[in-house]
Structures are given as C-alpha cells and as structure tokens.
Amino acid sequence: MRRQPQILQICLLMIGLTPLAGYCTSFVMVDDGDLADQAAYIAEVTVLRVNMSPGTLEPTTEYEMRLDHTLRGSAYSGTIRVRVRGGILPDGMGLQIFGAPRFVEGERLLLFLSPQSDGTFRILHLFLGAFHIKDVDGQDIAVRFFGEAEEIDIQGKKHVRRGPRSLDHFRLWLKSRVLGVHRSVDYFLSASEVPVDKFTILTGGDHFLRWQDFDFGNSVPFVAYAGGQPGLPGGGFQDFQQAMAAWNNGPARAVDYRYHGTTASIGGGLSFFDGINEILFDDLAVPSAFNAPFSCTSGGVLAAGGPWFSSGGTHSSNGETFTTAVGADIVTNKGIECLIDRIGFAEEVFAHELGHTLGLGHSCGDQASGACDPGSVFDEALMRANVHGDERGAQLNSDDRAGILFLYPNDPDLLFFNDFESGDTALWSTSVP
Ligand SMILES: [Zn+2]
Known part of the structure; x- marks a missing residue:
C-alpha cells in the first residue's frame, strides 16, 4: 500500500485563535x-x-x-x-x-x-x-x-x-x-x-492553512476530470471556470487559480495525494469519498473538497505561522444529476468547494459555526454549509470576502479581528429542497 505523507483537510475548523506574534x-x-x-x-x-x-x-x-x-x-x-x-x-x-x-x-x-x-x-x-x-451589505x-x-x-x-x-x-x-x-x-x-468575523478558517496541524504560492505572485493550476459532471450537458467545465473566477476576481488580489483544462486521469480524489489539483466528478476514485451516493429523495452530501498539506510544512506570513497548502482536490458525489443542472447550481457548489481549498471553513450551518440565522449575512454566504440553489451561482458576499481577505490580505498588515469558534469536521450537505 502506498504511504501517504500528505494530509487532506476537509472542513476541519479552527479551534481557538492562535496567539499573534509580537505583542508590543x-x-x-x-x-x-x-x-x-x-x-x-x-x-x-x-x-x-x-x-x-x-x-x-x-x-x-x-x-x-x-x-x-x-x-x-x-x-x-x-x-x-x-x-x-x-x-x-x-x-x-x-x-x-x-x-x-x-x-x-x-x-x-x-x-x-x-x-x-x-x-x-x-x-x-x-x-x-x-x-x-x-x-x-x-x-x-x-x-x-x-x-x-x-x-x-x-x-x-x-x-x-x-x-x-x-x-x-x-x-x-x-x-x-x-x-x-x-x-x-x-x-x-x-x-x-454584526456581519463581520463569522467566516471560519481551516487549520492544518496547529496553524491556519493557506497557499504560500500566491505570496510569490504565482498561480495555482487546477484541472478537471475529462469525463465531466453527469447531468450537465457541457460537463461542467464552464461552471468550474466561473467558480474559479469568483475567487480570482474577488477582493484578495493575490488569489490566482488557473484552469489548465481537462485530464483523463481519475487521480487520487480525496484518498491520496497525487500532486495534481483536480476536480473529479461522480465520486469515481477508489475508495469512494462519500460511501453513499446523494439522493434527491433522501439527501446526502453533494461534494467535498479541501487543501492538502504536509504535517510540519509551514510558512510565515505577516509574522504569523501558517500551514502550507500543497495541493487541492474536489470530488462531486454520485447522484447529484437530479439537482446539478439547475441554473447556477453547479457554479455555486464548485465555488463553495474551491473556497475550502483556499482555506475557508463554513460561515454557518455546521456544528462549529452554528445554525444559520435566516436572512443573516452568514446565511447569505457562499461558504454557508448548505447550498442555496437559488440561481445565485458563484457569488461572494461580504462574509466570504472578509474571510478570503483574512487569509490573503492585500495589505498584509490589516488583519481582521476575529472570534473563531471551536471546530469539528463537517461536509457540505443539503437536504432535499
Ligand atoms: Zn463546505
């Protein structure tokens, strides 16, 4: 069996705020x-x-x-x-x-x-x-x-x-x-x-997780499995690029995901690190990422994604230590064909999972972030734990923007003041609408 030095982070939320360097x-x-x-x-x-x-x-x-x-x-x-x-x-x-x-x-x-x-x-x-x-707002x-x-x-x-x-x-x-x-x-x-400070940040090991590549002005490549998303006539490749654009064109200027076309390789999915950042459709990797297909009658998980990191692999940014993201994978579940062709749906799902790969957790709707207060800013966030599915597509709101700016600030000195909540593992799921 292949040994895995890499670890995949799927929505494991932050526990407590790490002390900031230099209380001067x-x-x-x-x-x-x-x-x-x-x-x-x-x-x-x-x-x-x-x-x-x-x-x-x-x-x-x-x-x-x-x-x-x-x-x-x-x-x-x-x-x-x-x-x-x-x-x-x-x-x-x-x-x-x-x-x-x-x-x-x-x-x-x-x-x-x-x-x-x-x-x-x-x-x-x-x-x-x-x-x-x-x-x-x-x-x-x-x-x-x-x-x-x-x-x-x-x-x-x-x-x-x-x-x-x-x-x-x-x-x-x-x-x-x-x-x-x-x-x-x-x-x-x-x-x-208070519509700020609700976003949560993923951790890898003892630190927040983020990409260092963006600090050097580098882009991070992403490919899509050539088989495409079942249920989408075009395979979902356009939707995925739209989802990427939402983050690339967002407030954090350094964020730069690049679409490098399709690949015929199923790759490691969420099971093992293969060095390729890939969106894989229909849970095709072995073993299954979900162990149960989504069902439009009984619900389930639509998709999952997150960044890979190497335990102990850290970098410093703005005087703080971060765990370095070295890869990213997204997998959609089997059985989502019954929802995925709705207007804006695939874009929203893909953009949400890309948000996780960038280091963001959920704004609300899981055990760590608490219930979503209907109509609140957190409830409107792309990074809410549940899909909105209302044709909004890949759209960042103020909470998403605050979250991505926290990880990748344009002014590296301007850190948002946050209360982070204790975390737990969660996957993005939806009940049947
Ligand atoms: Zn999620």
Whole structure:
C-alpha cells in the first residue's frame, strides 16, 4: 500500500485563535465619550495617498486624506495630512510599530485627531482613535482592529463596551456629545447584526492553512476530470471556470487559480495525494469519498473538497505561522444529476468547494459555526454549509470576502479581528429542497 505523507483537510475548523506574534503594544480601552472629549478634531475621511518619509527625522507614514464629514472642528476643509509613527526613511531604515494603525488608499475612516503645530494631525491614542468604516451589505459599520495590541485590564476601571458600531448612530451620538449632550449609547450592533468575523478558517496541524504560492505572485493550476459532471450537458467545465473566477476576481488580489483544462486521469480524489489539483466528478476514485451516493429523495452530501498539506510544512506570513497548502482536490458525489443542472447550481457548489481549498471553513450551518440565522449575512454566504440553489451561482458576499481577505490580505498588515469558534469536521450537505 502506498504511504501517504500528505494530509487532506476537509472542513476541519479552527479551534481557538492562535496567539499573534509580537505583542508590543499594550492599551487600556478608552471610553467613547472620553475619546470624543479629548479630540480637538473628529472627521470622516477617505485615504487618498500614502507617503513614506514625509521629510521627518523619525520613520513616519503620512496619509493624505479627503475630508468627507466633520463632526468636531470646522477650521479645516479639503484635504488633511495625518501622520502615523512607523514607516521607512529615505536611507531604507524602517520602523514597524505593532499596533500602529495602517490604512490603504481608498479606505474610509472615522478619526479622532489632534492637530499639530506643523499643520498635520496625529491620531489620538495611536490606534484607539481610528475606526475603519466598512460597507457591509449597504450598512456602514465602524470597527477598530486590535490584532497586534494587547488589552490590559485596570482594577476598578469600569467595563468599556466594544464591538462594531453602526456608523449612522455613532455619528449622531458623537454630534450630540460635541454639543455637550450626553446621550445613552445606542450605536453598538448586536451579534446577530454584526456581519463581520463569522467566516471560519481551516487549520492544518496547529496553524491556519493557506497557499504560500500566491505570496510569490504565482498561480495555482487546477484541472478537471475529462469525463465531466453527469447531468450537465457541457460537463461542467464552464461552471468550474466561473467558480474559479469568483475567487480570482474577488477582493484578495493575490488569489490566482488557473484552469489548465481537462485530464483523463481519475487521480487520487480525496484518498491520496497525487500532486495534481483536480476536480473529479461522480465520486469515481477508489475508495469512494462519500460511501453513499446523494439522493434527491433522501439527501446526502453533494461534494467535498479541501487543501492538502504536509504535517510540519509551514510558512510565515505577516509574522504569523501558517500551514502550507500543497495541493487541492474536489470530488462531486454520485447522484447529484437530479439537482446539478439547475441554473447556477453547479457554479455555486464548485465555488463553495474551491473556497475550502483556499482555506475557508463554513460561515454557518455546521456544528462549529452554528445554525444559520435566516436572512443573516452568514446565511447569505457562499461558504454557508448548505447550498442555496437559488440561481445565485458563484457569488461572494461580504462574509466570504472578509474571510478570503483574512487569509490573503492585500495589505498584509490589516488583519481582521476575529472570534473563531471551536471546530469539528463537517461536509457540505443539503437536504432535499
Ligand atoms: Zn463546505
């Protein structure tokens, strides 16, 4: 029998958040009212440009920002320059301050600022005065990232509430506060309203699993079994490429799966690693991946997929250790012909399994991620455990986008702040609609 040094990860979800490297910044949470009272200037802005070394002696990053809305301080208009400690000097010497906020061009922010004598601004409390504004399914929310900083509790300090805020309500509350009216806090979003941070990440061994190839600008090839998907007149090859495009054209610019055509080889399926990233149809490999065909009367599993990794094979990205994905396989089950030719169905199934091969777990609907709250953002995610089957096809929603950006950030410093839930093994299944 062939020995298998490679391990296949199928939807095994993360258990607890691994500690982040380098807790160099410590803080005690500042109450929103205190933050507002301390800020001479409060504004909503859009980042126009990022300049390193704006002529300062110390490593500094300067952001040119467009003023979109001023909440306190009317003396400014047009654009402002905001400086954050840390950056790269002309001689190449750089300083990285863990916990210092970093912004990207085009990003919207709500900032609590202190004007400096040189005409620039500093952010109050390093990063506590910087809220990132995220449009999540049409609603603006304000969030802060504490990923690199460690919070310290002070004995006797009252509990300061935190979490994503509704920007609309937070703005109104701040305007009142600036006028001296202390309204009760009404802008925090409850867990069911918080559309971020629900995605889950697959682990391999002790670490999150991801592809390193994308970090080097490389693509990852995928082939399709030439026999094609039974029930689809075209064999499903177009649907598979559409599914790939959903991730390639998604928010994570590095993600680059390439379709390399068909292969006559059944390959190892989910049973053994053959070094070929393949979508295999109709559970043709031996042994069977599912041990029971899908049935349109009794249900079952439609498809399964995931990344292969070698135990101990890790890489570092942004100061964190990840297990390195070295291969990927997807297998569809026998018996799905009765559903698969519905409009958008195959695309959705394939894109969901590709999401697993990229390292994503389920947004909801399995033991680890919890039940899907009907109509919630998680319920609308491609990475929901159950197929929607409503002709939406391969479509990422905000939760899917947040998940893939977590693994493959465009700005490698911008890590989403997450609560990961304990995990268990699950496969994508559906009941009969
Ligand atoms: Zn799944």
